[in-house]
Amino acid sequence: MASWCAASTSFQIPAVVRAPNINRVSSSLFSGGASFKWKQRSLPFTCLSTISSDTRIKEAVQTEKAPAALGPYSQAIKSNNLLFVSGVLGLVPETGKFISDNVEDQTEQLLKNMGEILKGGGASYSSVVKTTIMLADLKDFKKVNEIYAKYFPSPAPARSTYQVAALPLDAKIEIECIAAL
Numbered sequence: 314m315a316s317w318c319a320a321s322t323s324f325q326i327p328a329v330v331r332a333p334n335i336n337r338v339s340s341s342l343f344s345g346g347a348s349f350k351w352k353q354r355s356l357p358f359t360c361l362s363t364i365s366s367d368t369r370i371k372e373a374v375q376t377e378k379a380p381a382a383l384g385p386y387s388q389a390i391k392s393n394n395l396l397f398v399s400g401v402l403g404l405v406p407e408t409g410k411f412i413s414d415n416v417e418d419q420t421e422q423l424l425k426n427m428g429e430i431l432k433g434g435g436a437s438y439s440s441v442v443k444t445t446i447m448l449a450d451l452k453d454f455k456k457v458n459e460i461y462a463k464y465f466p467s468p469a470p471a472r473s474t475y476q477v478a479a480l481p482l483d484a485k486i487e488i489e490c491i492a493a494l
């Protein structure tokens with residue numbers, strides 16, 4: 314059964330199953346006037362937009378051991394046995410300033426910060442299944458890989474890496490991740 318949702322309305326569309334001798338329906342809507350049986354199930358469907366704000370479905374994670382969020386977002390969100398960690402920067406939690414201006418130091422610090430957020434959410438580096446790395450300069454790729462490899466055990470998480478036009482506070486690197494709980 315396919316389901317569609319729009320705004321706050323949910324629609325159930327019955328699955329179409331070919332049945333040559335049962336409940337034949339011919340229609341110009343189907344190419345060649347094929348015969349179909351409409352099979353309906355009475356399974357409830359809830360539109361995803363109606364559950365996204367349900368506090369039982371998502372829980373914010375916040376730790377003082379990592380820099381506070383720079384805007385109206387959470388350090389991480391727990392939902393459906395997953396932990397979604399927001400983009401992390403190489404800021405020192407106590408000062409809110411970058412550890413230094415080089416990508417190696419920022420990478421090391423942000424991975425320490427990420428570790429604290431993962432721990433606060435009940436996860437660890439080994440439970441990370443996907444990361445996204447955003448670099449100010451893709452030429453730093455090799456340097457970042459050497460540091461990154463020290464934190465994520467085999468099998469390494471799936472990963473995407475991008476060079477971006479700019480990062481918050483002129484950071485050299487930002488990493489976000491998803492971990493299984």
